Amino acid sequence: MTAAAEAEAGTSSAVQTAKDLFSGAAGGIAQVLIGQPFDIVKVxxxxxxxxxxxxxxxAKSIWTHEGPLAFYKGTLTPLLGIGACVSIQFGAFHFARRQLEARATPAGSTTPSRPLTYTELYAAGAFAGIANTVLSxxxxxxxxxxxxxxxxxxxxxxxPADCVRKLIRAGGxxxxxxxxxxxxxxxEAQxxxxxxxxxxxxxxxxxSRHHISREQIPSWKVALYGGLAGETLWLASYPFDVVKSKMQTDGFRTETAGLNDFGGEKRYKNMRDCFRxxxxxEGMRGFWRGIGPTLARAMPVSAGTFAVVEMTMRAIN
Structure with a gap:
């Protein structure tokens, strides 16, 4: 490949990555607005x-004692942050996908010799989750x-700003x-x-079944497949999420007492201790507490995310 061709390929890749990031951000905003009420109940x-x-x-208790706006408590942080997270997810996934496709492309050709395997697609998705962790x-x-x-x-x-300040003051x-x-x-990886x-x-x-291109799949099917993907996401990773939530709410009483660290009140030493x-x-049931509202939330949230991302990509490409 000539230097000019390499430069053109690099520019094209950068433009495509920018499009992936933009469409992901649009999907992230949709995700937060749809899913936040379900999420507060789950947590x-x-x-x-x-x-x-x-x-x-x-949900009834929240509505009765805190009012309907309580379902959007803490929304500012995810509205700003989840848009960035979903942007990174889709940007990183398609970046990894292009890298894997490049490895499957013979020298002197611009077309991969084979489609990516599902193991490779899983790996690209796991890469997106790992990249996303820094923000999420x-x-x-x-x-x-x-x-x-x-x-x-x-x-x-x-x-949010006060929470960040107090968390850093308490534990760095x-x-x-x-x-x-x-x-x-x-x-995130799983x-x-x-x-x-x-x-x-x-x-x-x-x-493949209908002998059409991906772009010809109607939007309602894109939303359906996105929703089903959301269900499998949580079924595959929910125990990790439970442990994460437990660890990230650890130490509330310490802060209430006005102490400067989590020391005296911290319940879990680390991730393994939290699992143990x-x-x-609670046994196995403890790792699945809250799965009902999570799965109820996953279908519309993931459907909306993929539908918005896919339609945005079709519009800007």
Missing amino acids: RLQTGTTAQRSALAA SPIEHVRIRLQTQPHGDKRLYNG VGHGLYRGTAVTLLR AYGVWFLTFEYLMNLDA QTWRA
Whole structure:
């Protein structure tokens, strides 16, 4: 390949990455607006910060005692952050996909000699999840603490910025703001590997069955396949998410007491200890608490995300 051709290929790749990032950001905004009410119920059930045991009872309690706007408590952080996260997810996935396709392309050709295997698609999705962790870990930590803090005069944080400041003051960046990152990394890799794999499999199956191109698949099917991918994402990664939520709400009482660190009140030493304590206290059921509202949320949220991303990509390409 000549220098001019390499430069043109690099420019084309950069432009495509920018399009991937933009369409992902649009999908991320849709994801937050659709999913936030489901998410607050899920987090409160996971962490035991509600006395209710069912999703419906927890939702009713939030509505009765905190009002309907409470379902969007802590929304500012994910609205700003999840848009960036989904942008990174799709940008990283398609970047990794192009790199894998380049490896399958013979010298002197611009077309891969074979389609990517589903193992390779899973790997590209896992890469997207790992890349996403840098942002998703602190964003979700802040969101979860805002969602589960006491209501009214007893609240611990006056918004996202105050929460970030207090977490860093209490435990530093690594042990405070980024607490739970190890299990978040495992969850993200598994979750997004399965998410993208499922969506690509269903899209490829439909195109092959009807002898059409991907762009000809109607939007309602794109949304359906995206929704199904969302279900598999959580079924494949939910126990990691439970442990992450438990670790990221650990230490509330310490902060209420006005101490400067999590020391005296921290329940979990690390990720393995959290897994161990959850198993001892609740058995297998403890790793699936809150799965009902999570799966109910996953279908519309993931459907909306993929539909918006796919339609945006078709519009700008």
